[in-house]
Amino acid sequence: xxxxxxxxxxxxxxxxxxxxxxxxxHLFFDPLVRWSTHKELEKRLVSGWLxxxxxxxxxxxxxxxxxxxxxxxxxxxxxxxxxxIRKTPHAKAFFTGILKIEKVDQHSFDxxxxxxxDQLLDYLAHFFVLDHAFYESHNITMNNxxxxxxxxxxxxxxxxxxPYKINQYxxxxxxxxxxxxxxxxxxxxxxxxxxxxxxxxxxxxxxxLAEDVDIxxxxxxxxxxxxxxxxxxxxVEISSSEVVFLTISDKRSNVFKRRVARDAVALSINKMGMLxxxxxxxxxxxxxxxxxxxxxxxxxKELLEYDARTARNIFSKITMPAELHLLVLVDKAGxxxxxxxxxxxxxxxxxxxxxxxxxxxLQKWNAMSGDYDFTLSSWQFPLLNRDNIYQHLFTDSPLxxxxxxxxxxxxxxxxxxxxxxxxxxSQESQWIMPLLFLNTVWASDDKYDLASIFSINSIPxxxxxxxxxx
Numbered sequence: 001x002x003x004x005x006x007x008x009x010x011x012x013x014x015x016x017x018x019x020x021x022x023x024x025x026h027l028f029f030d031p032l033v034r035w036s037t038h039k040e041l042e043k044r045l046v047s048g049w050l051x052x053x054x055x056x057x058x059x060x061x062x063x064x065x066x067x068x069x070x071x072x073x074x075x076x077x078x079x080x081x082x083x084x085i086r087k088t089p090h091a092k093a094f095f096t097g098i099l100k101i102e103k104v105d106q107h108s109f110d111x112x113x114x115x116x117x118d119q120l121l122d123y124l125a126h127f128f129v130l131d132h133a134f135y136e137s138h139n140i141t142m143n144n145x146x147x148x149x150x151x152x153x154x155x156x157x158x159x160x161x162x163p164y165k166i167n168q169y170x171x172x173x174x175x176x177x178x179x180x181x182x183x184x185x186x187x188x189x190x191x192x193x194x195x196x197x198x199x200x201x202x203x204x205x206x207x208x209l210a211e212d213v214d215i216x217x218x219x220x221x222x223x224x225x226x227x228x229x230x231x232x233x234x235x236v237e238i239s240s241s242e243v244v245f246l247t248i249s250d251k252r253s254n255v256f257k258r259r260v261a262r263d264a265v266a267l268s269i270n271k272m273g274m275l276x277x278x279x280x281x282x283x284x285x286x287x288x289x290x291x292x293x294x295x296x297x298x299x300x301k302e303l304l305e306y307d308a309r310t311a312r313n314i315f316s317k318i319t320m321p322a323e324l325h326l327l328v329l330v331d332k333a334g335x336x337x338x339x340x341x342x343x344x345x346x347x348x349x350x351x352x353x354x355x356x357x358x359x360x361x362l363q364k365w366n367a368m369s370g371d372y373d374f375t376l377s378s379w380q381f382p383l384l385n386r387d388n389i390y391q392h393l394f395t396d397s398p399l400x401x402x403x404x405x406x407x408x409x410x411x412x413x414x415x416x417x418x419x420x421x422x423x424x425x426s427q428e429s430q431w432i433m434p435l436l437f438l439n440t441v442w443a444s445d446d447k448y449d450l451a452s453i454f455s456i457n458s459i460p461x462x463x464x465x466x467x468x469x470x
Contacts, residue, residue: 001193001465002213004204006332008175008197012158012166013142014128015084015091022126022382022459024195027177028068029128029160030185032059032078033121035384039456041121044185045073045129045161055099055114061107065184067131069159075109080132084142093395097123122385131159146171163188163463173197188463201334208233208443215444218333221279227443236450237282238440240458242380243289244339246433247402252373253321260314262430265374267311268350269343271435278338283438288427291389312350323353327369329377329398330360335438336378343376366401375402378438384457390420399432406431 010018014025026034030044049059065073079101085091097115104110113120134140146157149169156166163185164177175195179188196213198204201220208216209230219227219235227233248265250256271285324347328340340356347354357372359365369375377398381389394403403419406426412418426432440458444450446468453464 001190001215003193003195003215003217004198004207004213005195005217006197006199006201006204008169008171008195010145010171011143012146013084013130014126015081015088016143017088017090019091023462024175025128026162026459026461027164027193027463028158028162028166029130030065030162032124032127032129034125035455035457035459037452037455039384041125051117052110056110056112057117057120058104058108058110061109062184063107065161066182067134067159067161068156068165068180069131069134071131071133071159073129073161074106075103076106077129077132078109079103080136081127081130084130084135088143090396095123095127116387119385119388122383122388126382129161131161134159164193167192183463186463189466190462193462199332201332205443211445214448215442215450217442219441219443220334221282221441222338224280224282224441232446233443234446234450236442236444238442238451238454238458240380240438240440242378242438242440243434244336244376244378244436244438245289245399246343246435247375247399248431248433249370249373249375249402251370252325255318255320256373258318259429261318261320264311264314264350266430266433267305267307267314268346268352269433269435270306270308270346272306274339274342275436278342279335279436279438282441283436286434286437288424289434289437290424291386308346308349315350315352320352321373323355324373325371326354326356326374326376327365327372328356328358329362329365329375330358331378333440335436336376339435340376343374362398365398369398369401370405376435380458382457387416390416390423394419394423402432 009020009024014020014029032044032046034042034044036042045061045065046059047062049057051057061073061075067073082098082101085095097113097120099112099114102110140157146169149157149166158166163180163183165180167178168176174197176192178192198207201218204216205219205223207213224235227235248256248262255261275281275283275285326340328336330337337358344354344356359368379397379399381392383389383392394400403423406422407419410422412422442450449466449468453460453462455461
């Protein structure tokens with residue numbers, strides 16, 4: 001099975017500086033629990049849990065689960081995994097709600113947390129357990145980027161409990177995996193996958209149409225009609241949690257301290273036009289982001305009215321800078337770059353000159369974002385619990401620094417409820433604008449049941465892929 005993807009991993013640890021994407025993490029490792037395709041929580045490495053008292057939950061591991069190395073899963077592996085998490089700042093911050101884990105016996109442990117049970121389980125869907133005996137005996141460093149790997153090498157750089165194992169890997173070309181014939185879970189229908197790195201969305205499409213690949217990740221929306229008319233090919237729209245945000249800053253220009261100027265910017269933006277012409281209606285437009293909204297909700301209610309004439313009239317009556325500057329964090333599907341060009345054209349219609357700077361590196365984005373009038377970025381949250389979603393937005397998204405500055409300027413307390421309230425006020429007052437809520441589009445040969453393998457939080461579980469009956 002050949003799959004064209006935008007990128008393949010540089011590191012083989014879920015907890016590295018640049019961690020495995022979820023689709024790869026689920027190939028090689030199993031989490032303690034995971035979200036199914038129907039917003040149900042599946043027990044994976046655990047058979048159950050018991051609330052001992054507030055903040056302490058006892059978990060019971062399934063017995064006789066083996067890692068790729070042949071080592072048996074135990075509570076020691078869970079505790080060692082938490083130790084590795086705490087060595088990487090990003091992973092440590094993500095799992096900050098896990099205070100400690102204490103061993104009860106080989107197959108049970110007590111987890112101490114300051115989260116509610118629902119919040120904790122949401123995070124544990126991303127807790128992939130590592131084979132501690134293997135990593136320690138081979139002295140493997142999680143944050144070492146990987147060189148070319150062959151299955152016959154003396155030591156593989158990875159050992160998990162997942163359904164597939166690495167067969168070949170070239171960091172510039174591809175990642176080939178083969179079925180783990182000793183997998184404890186579902187039987188793998190597909191014997192192996194070859195994830196081919198094709199960074200350009202157009203090139204991924206050409207590879208699909210030329211039948212060089214069977215499945216194509218993250219298609220550009222402008223190419224959807226091409227696939228729709230191609231014989232034996234089909235589109236798969238996956239409901240996702242991706243949101244494209246525009247922010248406004250008054251650091252460069254005092255004019256944006258005035259609500260009327262921010263309203264004029266909002267009136268200048270034709271959201272429905274972008275939804276139709278840039279992303280082919282694969283998503284939705286909503287006036288505000290709230291964590292209560294369902295992923296993939298296509299309702300368009302209470303939209304701000306697009307009115308370029310009124311916006312131009314407002315701008316003509318206030319002193320505007322000769323030029324405004326927009327920083328764009330480019331996403332792998334190219335949506336934010338297209339949206340930025342649309343914003344440039346819309347601003348021209350209201351007599352505003354906009355200069356665009358694009359970056360694709362998050363570190364550069366964080367270093368530069370405070371120096372621009374506008375920022376444009378997309379964010380996709382991996383969590384489903386309401387409070388967890390907001391916490392992730394505030395601490396681990398491209399908007400985090402911007403939101404931190406808003407919190408610092410406010411007089412509100414530091415509780416999550418106060419932060420949520422301030423974030424909602426910032427949307428209402430046009431400091432933060434959700435422009436589009438996007439779904440993901442994949443394309444595949446029509447003999448594969450691709451749509452059925454995606455979880456409710458948009459992760460493909462490749463071991464569930466099946467071939468449609470002729």
